[in-house]
Amino acid sequence: MTSVVEARQARRGWSPQAAVLLVAGWLATVGNLPLWRAVWALPEHNGWRGLVFSAALAVWIGAALVVLLSLLAWPRLFKAVAVVLLMVAGASTYFMLQYGVVIDSTMMVNVVNTDPREVRDLLSWTLLFSMLLVGVLPALWLWHQDILWRRWWPQTWRNAVASLLALGVLGAVTIASYQDLASLMRNHKHVRFLFNPLNVLYGGGKLVAHTLPQASLTLQAIGQDARPGPTYAATTRTPLVVLVVGETARAANFSLGGYSRQTNPELGQLRSDGGLTYFTDVLSCGTNTQASVPCMFSHLGKQAYEAGRQPFENLLDVLHRAGLAVLWLDNQSGCKGLCARVDQVITRTLDDPALCGGGECFDEIMLKGLDQRIAALDPARRARGVVVVMHQMGSHGPAYYRRSPPAFKKFMPECASNVLQDCPREQLVNAYDNTILYTDHVLASTARWLDRAARDQPLDTALVYVSDHGESLGENNLYLHGLPYALAPQQQIHVPMLTWLSGPMQKRLGVRQDCLQKSATAPLTHDNLFHSMLGLLDVNTSVYLPRLDLFAGCR
Numbered sequence: 001m002t003s004v005v006e007a008r009q010a011r012r013g014w015s016p017q018a019a020v021l022l023v024a025g026w027l028a029t030v031g032n033l034p035l036w037r038a039v040w041a042l043p044e045h046n047g048w049r050g051l052v053f054s055a056a057l058a059v060w061i062g063a064a065l066v067v068l069l070s071l072l073a074w075p076r077l078f079k080a081v082a083v084v085l086l087m088v089a090g091a092s093t094y095f096m097l098q099y100g101v102v103i104d105s106t107m108m109v110n111v112v113n114t115d116p117r118e119v120r121d122l123l124s125w126t127l128l129f130s131m132l133l134v135g136v137l138p139a140l141w142l143w144h145q146d147i148l149w150r151r152w153w154p155q156t157w158r159n160a161v162a163s164l165l166a167l168g169v170l171g172a173v174t175i176a177s178y179q180d181l182a183s184l185m186r187n188h189k190h191v192r193f194l195f196n197p198l199n200v201l202y203g204g205g206k207l208v209a210h211t212l213p214q215a216s217l218t219l220q221a222i223g224q225d226a227r228p229g230p231t232y233a234a235t236t237r238t239p240l241v242v243l244v245v246g247e248t249a250r251a252a253n254f255s256l257g258g259y260s261r262q263t264n265p266e267l268g269q270l271r272s273d274g275g276l277t278y279f280t281d282v283l284s285c286g287t288n289t290q291a292s293v294p295c296m297f298s299h300l301g302k303q304a305y306e307a308g309r310q311p312f313e314n315l316l317d318v319l320h321r322a323g324l325a326v327l328w329l330d331n332q333s334g335c336k337g338l339c340a341r342v343d344q345v346i347t348r349t350l351d352d353p354a355l356c357g358g359g360e361c362f363d364e365i366m367l368k369g370l371d372q373r374i375a376a377l378d379p380a381r382r383a384r385g386v387v388v389v390m391h392q393m394g395s396h397g398p399a400y401y402r403r404s405p406p407a408f409k410k411f412m413p414e415c416a417s418n419v420l421q422d423c424p425r426e427q428l429v430n431a432y433d434n435t436i437l438y439t440d441h442v443l444a445s446t447a448r449w450l451d452r453a454a455r456d457q458p459l460d461t462a463l464v465y466v467s468d469h470g471e472s473l474g475e476n477n478l479y480l481h482g483l484p485y486a487l488a489p490q491q492q493i494h495v496p497m498l499t500w501l502s503g504p505m506q507k508r509l510g511v512r513q514d515c516l517q518k519s520a521t522a523p524l525t526h527d528n529l530f531h532s533m534l535g536l537l538d539v540n541t542s543v544y545l546p547r548l549d550l551f552a553g554c555r
């Protein structure tokens with residue numbers, strides 16, 4: 001017996017409980033730099049009061065982590081869990097410090113769905129620093145420490161006691177600083193998403209809870225009664241509609257909507273020529289691509305879409321079922337499953353010498369050879385009508401400067417760094433405005449191509465454009481997008497939307513352009529897209545709701 005005790009004492013190492021405390025303490029303090037920065041920036045928490053409250057918060061987070069880590073304090077398991085937590089904390093520290101974003105489940109979907117090109121956009125020295133300081137160095141240190149594990153039973157009860165004690169501390173701190181905690185949560189809702197790495201664990205758990213049941217559910221068909229409406233019998237001409245899904249374009253920077261800089265010279269000309277309507281008051285469904293794009297194509301609308309778990313078919317399936325040819329052109333991160341049952345061409349990976357480079361292509365690539373791409377679609381469907389969706393690269397950040405070709409760099413100097421805070425704000429806005437100027441050119445070129453098609457061929461053509469979400473450009477020290485919707489500033493959810501109808505399409509639908517112009521200031525949302533597309537293409541189905549069709553009131 002004595003020899004066992006001596007042997008234990010001879011081994012130098014940490015008790016499991018000490019190791020748990022060290023990891024939890026490190027994460028609760030150094031791992032929460034963005035939280036301390038946010039708390040100290042609040043007017044009610046300066047000076048001593050701020051210090052005491054920050055300390056209480058650190059103890060609260062530390063205790064919560066001890067509760068969790070104590071339950072996982074087992075040989076082999078503990079170090080692995082701790083290393084993952086440290087790395088995750090390092091990465092989310094970087095995102096929060098760098099972009100003023102908070103970490104919730106929608107933000108995490110972004111990260112999970114990030115492709116290598118986006119990762120390259122995000123690499124920077126700050127990332128290296130955050131990862132090294134918060135994650136890698138403590139993880140390396142921990143990995144090389146000896147932890148003096150006990151036998152199964154003594155370890156179990158020690159873990160249980162430690163976890164219960166920490167739970168007690170958590171409760172005591174909550175009660176002691178309840179007033180401050182409650183007012184913080186009430187007045188500054190976003191702060192709770194800064195609790196690192198609890199925010200990641202919570203968001204991840206929510207995500208799994210939401211996606212797992214969905215994965216096992218079967219896709220529900222919608223619009224099984226979809227048929228071409230009366231216009232198809234009334235004329236031998238066929239519809240050709242292009243729907244452009246914009247990326248990260250915010251309404252605030254569209255001169256069509258009143259922005260003081262001329263970012264829409266070509267579209268502005270089209271509006272003067274007639275046919276183009278810019279809708280000034282449109283809200284997005286979500287604050288990131290992954291949330292907004294499937295919602296836009298859903299018949300459910302934002303509220304029911306977010307509440308439901310059942311996966312449904314989408315707009316493209318209904319159009320396809322009505323017998324139309326549907327083609328999805330993707331110049332970005334993919335169609336999020338929307339185009340699974342229609343034709344798709346990925347243009348991002350093409351190697352056109354003039355438009356492509358560095359693993360991506362400028363958005364004009366989607367217009368290149370479009371006649372041939374359409375000619376290759378199913379002839380029977382093509383004879384009825386064609387819908388082309390263009391998924392833009394648009395204004396995808398943070399490397400805005402990569403998204404506009406040299407000819408469209410009119411606002412200079414522009415920020416040429418991924419580290420947005422390193423640039424003066426004017427340069428950041430310049431780089432962003434150049435992407436809007438380029439989108440202006442892409443949209444106007446598409447409208448001109450459709451105009452020619454309507455003149456040269458028996459085609460009734462139209463263009464619809466709407467962005468998926470907006471962007472913060474440093475307002476209130478916020479950057480990029482992806483804030484939880486309820487907390488998101490206007491810049492992230494107010495999106496540009498426009499329609500352009502060729503003369504023949506106006507005639508086909510009996511839509512009066514002056515009436516559309518008058519309705520251009522009415523409040524709209526992404527909910528209107530599904531029904532307006534069905535209205536524009538005159539597809540009859542029971543899922544179509546005329547009250548959400550922005551053309552319906554102007555027939």
Ligand SMILES: [Zn+2]
Binds near residue numbers: 289
């Ligand atoms: Zn997006």
